[in-house]
Amino acid sequence: MPRSLFPAAAAICVALAGAPLAQSGHEPPERDGVGREDSFNEDLGLPYWAPGRGQVDHDAIRRRSLGVLERQFGAFRDQAARLAETSVAFCNGSVSEEEAKTSLRATWLAWAPLDSYQFGPIEQLGAALTVNFWPDKKNFVGRGLKALQSLPPEDQEDPAKVAQGSAAAQGLPAIERLLHTDIEPCPALVGVSGFLDQFSQDIHDAWFSGGGWADVARAAGPNNPVYLSSEEFTKTLYTAVDFGLTRIADSRLGRPLGTFEKSYPRRAEAWRSGLTNEIIVAQLEGIAELVAAGFAGDVRETDRAWILQVIEQAIARTEAIGQPIAEAVQDPQSRVRVESLQAKVRYLQLQTAQDLGPNLGVDTGFSAADGD
Structure with missing residues (x-):
């Protein structure tokens, strides 16, 4: 079930349409090539001037940091896609359970850096609990899986049906239980991993597609209701x-x-x-x-x-x-x-x-x- 870009970011980008991007607020001195746009080293990601002079280039920090985040969010999206493919293959009997567990591990480790960024799309989409419902103090994951597995097989393997159920049964802890306990993993594993694959793409798009949160950050300035600078x-x-x-x-x-x-x-x-x-x-x-x-x-x-x-x-x-x-x-x-x-x-x-x-x-x- 595709999710459109969350309303908050969309509204922000509409409000900012045509507004000029915020400037850094100062012009670094132009001497010996330092301070000129063409002196920036794209490969190293270095600022226009040497650090330690009491000057901070927040525009440069934003540019470099968005590059880091795009790589990290992209890694999670890619691993979630592989997990969905591996889950289908496992339930079809063409790959081993160990391969499915290895793919779960890679996806969980790709998610771990994103756990720090609980703002923007992760907050707006409720992604922290959807992807990783933890702590689970009242066994919501177990109860959500029980409800999912009570459905007909064709519904269990349908990501759209998984999306209609409990968030606790839509992410990594649910897949962990399907692969690391004695409950029958298939076909629910196909549905949950398929949902997670799609949801990881939604998170990435909400950050980095046109009008996404990265564009909100790039448009920081007095007309931006989120980042005034x-x-x-x-x-x-x-x-x-x-x-x-x-x-x-x-x-x-x-x-x-x-x-x-x-x-x-x-x-x-x-x-x-x-x-x-x-x-x-x-x-x-x-x-x-x-x-x-x-x-x-x-x-x-x-x-x-x-x-x-x-x-x-x-x-x-x-x-x-x-x-x-x-x-x-x-x-x-x-x-x-x-x-x-x-x-x-x-x-x-x-x-x-x-x-x-x-x-x-x-x-x-x-x-x-x-x-x-």
């Missing part, structure tokens, strides 16, 4: 980085950790498939890509290198756990490693507040984590 889009991206780290520390680690007296292994994301650790790494890598390539030269090289080094340290601590987090939190010795990772992620969040935000000239705005 390019700086506001930078602030949104920086807030997304902070939110992503909050999700890792508080939800992906804090929920299964519980307390020292009682851990909750089944609160770990994707515990059935054992993907919890890899999802954390993939989200950290997505944040690193935005810092390295999106914010790029508008952050002093020493500060940017330090943030990236701390991210690498967090990834190393994730890998050092040596077992799925759902298992690690149950053993006092391995639990210490999970707590150490959580501490490192919280330290990373502190460092971004001290170094990254001031470099960009912004602080965090309203976050999807506020009020949780």
Whole structure:
């Protein structure tokens, strides 16, 4: 069931039709080729002048960051398409269950970086819960699947019928249960993966098709009801980085950790498939890509290198756990490693507040984590 571009972005783009794109608000000095449009290095994505002079080119940040986001959203769209194809082949008996599980893993890891960007199309389309209904405190995924599997087979494999059902039975956790529990996966697997394939395309189009959210960001200025300046889009991206780290520390680690007296292994994301650790790494890598390539030269090289080094340290601590987090939190010795990772992620969040935000000239705005 195709979804049209959500009304908010469409209305914004109509309102902005014919309006000039916002300027950066200053003209960098033209000397030695610095500050001229033709001095910009498209391959490296470097700003027009050297960083560290108290000047931030928010237009350049937007251009580079949209390139990062388009790659990340495109990767999720492509993996979801492969998952749909693999699911059909699995239910036809032409590929193994292991191949279907491998495709699920690739799709989930492609989604992980996008979990940080809970604004714009992801917010407007309700994509965060549709794609990844988690935490699932009341077993809505199980109940949604039960309702889906009560339908005739031809309805179960129809993405349009899946779209009419519970959001909890439309995304990755539902597919995980179909492939990693003893319930019969087919034909519901075909319908759910087919819906996810289409929905991933909808999300990508809502961001990057004509009149999509990327165009809203490009049109930042006094006539834009969302971004009154390019700086506001930078602030949104920086807030997304902070939110992503909050999700890792508080939800992906804090929920299964519980307390020292009682851990909750089944609160770990994707515990059935054992993907919890890899999802954390993939989200950290997505944040690193935005810092390295999106914010790029508008952050002093020493500060940017330090943030990236701390991210690498967090990834190393994730890998050092040596077992799925759902298992690690149950053993006092391995639990210490999970707590150490959580501490490192919280330290990373502190460092971004001290170094990254001031470099960009912004602080965090309203976050999807506020009020949780």
